[in-house]
Amino acid sequence: MPVIEVQGLTKTFRTYKKETGFAGALKGLVSRKYETTFAVKDVAFKVEEGELVGFLGPNGAGKTTTLKILSGLLYPTGGSASVLGYTPWKRDDGYRRQFALLLGQKNQLWWDLPARESLELNAKIYGIDRGIFERTVGELTEMLSVKEKLNVMVRELSLGERMKMELIASLLHQPKVLFLDEPTIGLDVVSQKIVREFLRDYNAKRKTTILLTSHYMADIQALCRRVIIIDKGTIFFDGQLDDVIDRFADFKLITIHCDGNKPLPPVELVKFGEVVEQDRQMVKLKVKRDRVIPVCKALLDELPVNDIDIQEVPIEEVIRQIFAR
Numbered sequence: 001m002p003v004i005e006v007q008g009l010t011k012t013f014r015t016y017k018k019e020t021g022f023a024g025a026l027k028g029l030v031s032r033k034y035e036t037t038f039a040v041k042d043v044a045f046k047v048e049e050g051e052l053v054g055f056l057g058p059n060g061a062g063k064t065t066t067l068k069i070l071s072g073l074l075y076p077t078g079g080s081a082s083v084l085g086y087t088p089w090k091r092d093d094g095y096r097r098q099f100a101l102l103l104g105q106k107n108q109l110w111w112d113l114p115a116r117e118s119l120e121l122n123a124k125i126y127g128i129d130r131g132i133f134e135r136t137v138g139e140l141t142e143m144l145s146v147k148e149k150l151n152v153m154v155r156e157l158s159l160g161e162r163m164k165m166e167l168i169a170s171l172l173h174q175p176k177v178l179f180l181d182e183p184t185i186g187l188d189v190v191s192q193k194i195v196r197e198f199l200r201d202y203n204a205k206r207k208t209t210i211l212l213t214s215h216y217m218a219d220i221q222a223l224c225r226r227v228i229i230i231d232k233g234t235i236f237f238d239g240q241l242d243d244v245i246d247r248f249a250d251f252k253l254i255t256i257h258c259d260g261n262k263p264l265p266p267v268e269l270v271k272f273g274e275v276v277e278q279d280r281q282m283v284k285l286k287v288k289r290d291r292v293i294p295v296c297k298a299l300l301d302e303l304p305v306n307d308i309d310i311q312e313v314p315i316e317e318v319i320r321q322i323f324a325r
């Protein structure tokens with residue numbers, strides 16, 4: 001049985017629409033105009049135990065809303081969801097003890113307490129045994145290299161240190177399901193990598209089911225074999241990350257290196273594709289997938305080619321293109 005099962009999940013927000021000008025303001029007093037936004041629209045997916053799934057989408061796509069519904073923070077307008085057999089918004093105590101939500105954009109720790117005490121408060125809320133608490137904090141602070149920061153006030157921690165503490169706080173009760181909303185946002189590349197590797201190890205060791213959003217493709221590539229892509233509240237891709245490239249990348253990159261001594265002969269390069277990069281001996285071309293072979297042939301015919309290299313467009317760019325449509 002899947003750990004997470006979502007069907008027809010829909011969430012609308014009613015927002016008050018202001019009309020411009022004085023007349024509009026008067027009208028607003030009499031009859032308020034509301035606009036309905038579909039933050040999430042008929043979303044369905046399943047996640048099996050131990051999976052680490054990337055949840056991708058542009059700003060405002062509905063990712064946070066979905067995670068909040070699955071955490072019981074928001075009631076859906078329609079549809080159903082089951083996580084570990086619970087309906088999240090019924091807020092069963094049994095459910096609360098088995099999942100965690102980390103919102104990278106929000107501070108969930110007590111700002112005015114040293115990190116350790118903030119974690120202790122979290123442990124008290126969950127009724128975690130002292131010994132287990134000490135052991136978990138010891139192990140996790142070691143893995144995330146923030147052991148020596150436990151006595152620092154949360155407000156004085158760096159962003160990366162705080163995020164690591166937030167992560168530890170959300171793992172204290174050893175949840176079976178973890179919703180991570182941008183856990184690496186704003187972190188420097190080193191901290192990002194530490195958090196990323198931590199999550200990979202943790203998922204491998206504990207078989208925790210993780211649904212993760214991130215705008216950093218490096219996170220997604222390092223962690224997720226499967227991705228769910230959502231746009232305007234609707235899912236339009238659910239499958240292997242590798243297949244995203246096959247499905248959506250219309251181009252490949254061809255790089256040729258020519259004989260070092262002579263400058264490139266004056267060949268009309270644009271007829272082959274878009275010139276992405278060029279210097280005296282090197283040209284990088286963006287070429288339609290179905291044109292790659294004929295273009296390679298023509299390049300070999302027309303230029304003194306020393307070396308040729310064909311690459312996929314980076315996943316970052318593919319995703320950017322998908323979102324731009």
Ligand SMILES: Nc1ncnc2c1ncn2[C@@H]1O[C@H](COP(=O)(O)OP(=O)(O)OP(=O)(O)O)[C@@H](O)[C@H]1O
Pocket residue numbers: 013014015037038039040057058059060061062063064065066
């Ligand atoms: N409380 C709210 N009231 C009104 N509209 C909301 C509310 N929360 C979210 N929305 C709207 O719902 C849509 C989805 O928002 P959501 O925060 O889920 O997007 P997201 O995918 O997490 O985006 P981001 O990548 O920017 O975090 C947006 O259009 C947003 O403006």
Ligand SMILES: [Mg+2]
Pocket residue numbers: 063064065181
């Ligand atoms: Mg969000």
